[in-house]
Amino acid sequence: xxxxxxxxxxxxxxxxxxxxxxxxxxxxxxxxxxxxxxxxxxxxxxxxxxxxxxxxxxxxxxxxxxxxxxxxxxxxxxxxxxxxxxxxxxxxxxxxxxxxxxxxxxxxxxxxxxxxxxxxxxxxxxxxxxxxxxxxxxxxxxxxxxxxxxxxx
Numbered sequence: 001x002x003x004x005x006x007x008x009x010x011x012x013x014x015x016x017x018x019x020x021x022x023x024x025x026x027x028x029x030x031x032x033x034x035x036x037x038x039x040x041x042x043x044x045x046x047x048x049x050x051x052x053x054x055x056x057x058x059x060x061x062x063x064x065x066x067x068x069x070x071x072x073x074x075x076x077x078x079x080x081x082x083x084x085x086x087x088x089x090x091x092x093x094x095x096x097x098x099x100x101x102x103x104x105x106x107x108x109x110x111x112x113x114x115x116x117x118x119x120x121x122x123x124x125x126x127x128x129x130x131x132x133x134x135x136x137x138x139x140x141x142x143x144x145x146x147x148x149x150x151x152x153x
Contacts, residue, residue, distance in 0.1 A: 002056070006063030010070050060104065068097040 001019050009015050034041070072093030114122075 068093040
């Protein structure tokens, strides 16, 4: 669904609204099925979303290219060309595509992959684990005869 919206959202502007409605219905159906029909999924720890990160980035890039080509195809500019032999609408599409890519890479550079509060908690957890390893194994105290003689009433 995301790919279709990225590629053809400019052709059919109501597509994002229809996609949201479909996703909300799908979430409710899945919630009902998980809660009442099936067992709960066993959660597995993952470092990131894996290969899906690259797939989504690829879809974003293809979406920008397709949108700029749709813009170039539908744009109506006079025939006075800036460069000899090149239509102005292709220059506009080329500029639009590169501006979008520049903004995307700038935002990706500015936003950290791991938020600062998560980094702090990870460092704190690592510190605590290192501290436990430095102390060595925990020694059990020997129980005295008095402790074993106490019986609750």
